[in-house]
Amino acid sequence: LTGTYEDDNIFAKILRGEIPAVKVYEDDVALAFMDLFPQAEGHTLVIPKVPARNFLEFPGDYLGSYMQKVQKVAKAVTAATSPDGVVVMQFNGAPAGQTVFHLHFHIIPRKEGESMKG
Ligand code: 5GP
Numbered sequence: 703l704t705g706t707y708e709d710d711n712i713f714a715k716i717l718r719g720e721i722p723a724v725k726v727y728e729d730d731v732a733l734a735f736m737d738l739f740p741q742a743e744g745h746t747l748v749i750p751k752v753p754a755r756n757f758l759e760f761p762g763d764y765l766g767s768y769m770q771k772v773q774k775v776a777k778a779v780t781a782a783t784s785p786d787g788v789v790v791m792q793f794n795g796a797p798a799g800q801t802v803f804h805l806h807f808h809i810i811p812r813k814e815g816e817s818m819k820g
Contacts, residue, residue: 703795705803707753713804717751727778731764732771737808744783744811748775755803756794772807785811 708714716723716735723735726746737745750768754760760768772790780788789810793800 703756703758705755707755707759708803709753711804712802713747713749713806714753717749717804727771727775729771731767732775734771734775734809741808742810742812742816744779744785744809746775746779746809747806748772748809749804749806754805756800756805757792758794760805772809776809779809779811783811786814787812 712721715721717733725733725735727734727748730751732748732750734746734748737747748771750760750764750771752761752764752768776788776790789812790807791810792805792807
């Protein structure tokens with residue numbers, strides 16, 4: 703779970719504007735954009751601007767401001783999609799399901815009766 707942050711990961715490229723993303727929120731702390739392969743309508747990712755491979759390696763001093771933005775985006779996605787539930791989740795390490803090694807929280811709106819795909 704420890705390792706060197708690689709700045710050629712896809713989310714680092716999105717942060718630098720090198721590849722496009724459908725951005726829904728951005729400030730000096732965080733960027734939120736639509737997941738390219740959504741598990742449900744409105745599936746959004748929230749990444750910190752501070753580089754870190756995962757939650758365990760993320761500097762604690764920045765955690766409060768980043769999590770405030772995760773909640774802000776979760777509220778905005780909820781307001782926009784009127785779901786019956788919302789998944790807020792993140793994975794650490796490939797065996798846990800992580801595929802992009804820049805910390806990100808998933809915000810996934812869920813409707814009653816909809817199966818969990820992810
Ligand atoms: P992880 O499995 O690492 O927690 O999630 C990575 C997420 O990034 C996946 O949900 C995947 O669909 C999404 N993703 C992968 N490549 C891209 C991309 O190029 N653009 C966007 N917007 N999302 C991506």
